[in-house]
Amino acid sequence: MSALASNAPVAVIGAGAMGAGIAQVAAQAGHPVKLYDNRPGAAVQALAGIDRQLARLVEKGTLQPAERQAISARLCPVESIEALADARLVIEAIVENLQVKQALFSQLEALCAGDCILASNTSSLSITSLAAGLERPQQLVGMHFFNPAPLMALVEVVSGLATAPAVAACIHATAKAWGKQPVHARSTPGFIVNRVARPFYAESLRLLQEGAADCATLDALLREAGGFRMGAFELTDLIGHDVNYAVTCSVFEAFYGDFRFQPSLLQKELVDAGRLGRKTGQGFYSYAEGAGRAQPHELHSPATAEACVVEGHLGVLQPLVERLRASGITVVQRAGSGVIQVGEATLALSDGRLASQRARQDGLRNLVLLDLALDYASATRLAISWSADTSDHARDQAVALLQCAGLRVTPVADLPGLVVLRTVAMLANEAADAVLQGVGSAADIDLAMRAGVNYPCGPLAWAANIGIAQTLRVLDNLQRSYGESRYRPSLLLRRCEAEGGSLHD
Structure with missing residues (x-):
């Protein structure tokens, strides 16, 4: 189904920050937009705020004065819900209360034409539940924008059990026509992003x-x-x-x-x-006037490093070797199990085991574990942990080598998976389960996490870069360490590894 015609009337209910933002997006796309709020004067106030936003865009040179006038002219505040009867699409952005939203949609269904699409901007409520009492539940769909709506690219198009595929397709196409990056999602708790x-x-x-x-x-x-x-x-x-x-x-x-x-x-x-x-003014950090910014811990080594031995292929860690070479470190390559030797120290990418556990099980002396980085060629900081029997001198040698590559070296306690690696593995695991359960496609889930919360890489693409087998190994080791179902690997990851397939197939 194609997008709504750009001149089709759109209505937005709720004149808060989100509702006003959605109204602005629709008006910028060419739609005549009516904005309604049951608080007297709220819609007028919201439109004044939109006009100020547009004026700032004109000042920055990103919007022409004539465009600002045209957009503002397409926005109309209304004082009664009955004024929305001619809308082809009604988007509600009101309080997150199931009963209040259900009552509103029942009212809209009686008021608007039978082919009018009713959309909810809910971030947490079930689209299936919202539509359950309607005579035409197939016309209700989720259209979840992210705040601030004019700036954030993602729109989750959420289908409940009764949502007509044609309706979801129309809203997907309409969001795309509005300059957004829409993804399809099934109505399950949290949809995709949350x-x-x-x-x-x-x-x-x-x-x-x-x-x-x-x-x-x-x-x-x-x-x-x-x-x-x-x-x-x-x-x-x-x-x-x-x-x-x-x-x-x-x-x-x-x-x-x-x-x-x-x-x-x-x-x-x-x-x-x-x-x-x-x-x-206070959370994990203090925001009081004059409060200083807390600084991360770093290690500074008195040792020096001129050469290292790379044993075997290091997988995702391999770009670090090129970085070491570029910094003037002599790199000797030989067969082995995927570790770096410098002086007395053995460096390896974490596999989800404790450093002390891995040192004992694999017979590795003076083991220093490295955390994951998005890009070892450009990262500015890297976490390390080390086994209980690693000497201070060996640790200093490892730190010196990483410092030669221009990395700030940050110590963390010997916990499974360090910091970035376990976070990415768990994000990928949850994304894989969402694909397995039909919440969204792998491509849509990766897009949602990049466009909706600005992740540097989609979790599933990241897992593919690390390697499905390595991601599974990290999760299995986390689960063994904690003995909790929290870290259980997704069946989809196991299936992909067994079949040798891709998460994006």
Whole structure:
């Protein structure tokens, strides 16, 4: 089904930040847009805010004055819901309350034409439940924008059990015509983004609780090694812990207490204390005036390194070897099990085992484990941990080698999977389960995580780069270490490894 004609009337209900943003997007795409809110004057106030946003775009030179006038002319505030009767598409962006939304859609169904598409911007409620009491449930679809709607590219097009495929296809095409990057999703808890993103927060929270490192250090590793725009603690402080914790609890409860989505006691404590992040001035970090920015921990080695021995192929770690060569380190290549030898130290990419456990099981002396990086050729920071019997001198030699490559070296406690590796493995695992359960395609899920939450790489593409077998090995070792179902590998990963196929097939 093709997109709505650009002159088709669109209505938006709810004049808050999200509703106003959606109205702006639709008007910029050429639609006449009516904005309604049951709070007197709210729609007029919202449109004034949109006009100010457009004026700033004119000042920056990204919008012509005539375009601003045309967009503003297409936006119309209305004071009654009856004024929306001629709309071809109605998008609600009101309070996240199932009963309130159901009542609204029943009212709209009686008011609008039979072929009018009703869309919900809900981020957490079931589209199936919202449509259950309607006479034409096939006309209801989820159209989940991300905040701020004019800037964020992703739109999740969510189908409930009764949603007509043609309706979902029309909304997908319409979102694309509006300049967005739409993805299809099935109506399950969290849809794509709010489900697949849970491990990003959960693993950092658990690492903090287990004493791996402090907030600033863990955040720096996710940014400077993992390539994420923000670390988990910075991001939850920005989102608000009340909001982030509530979403986690909602997904946890919706999945009948599956421990993969278990909320964090650390975050609950912040919520209970009213330390909600930036909006209250205190979360994991202080935002009080004059508060200094916490700095990540680093190691500085007095040792020197001029040469190293690379034994075997290092897999995803191989670009580090080229970086060492480029920095003037003499690299000797020989057969082996995929490790780097420098002085007395043995360096290896983590496989999800504790360093002390791997050293004992594999007979490796002075073992130093390296964390994952998005790109070892350009990363500026890398986490390491080491076995209990690694000497200080051997550790210093390992640090010296990495420093020669221009890396800031950050220590973390000997915990399974370090920081970036276990986070990425769990993101990929959740994405794989979402594909397995028909929530979305592999391509759509990777796109959703890049466009919706700005991940540097889709989790499934990342797992393919690491190697499906290696990703599975990390998850299996995490599960053995913790003895919890939280880390159970997705059946899809096992099937892909067994069949030698691709996650994107």
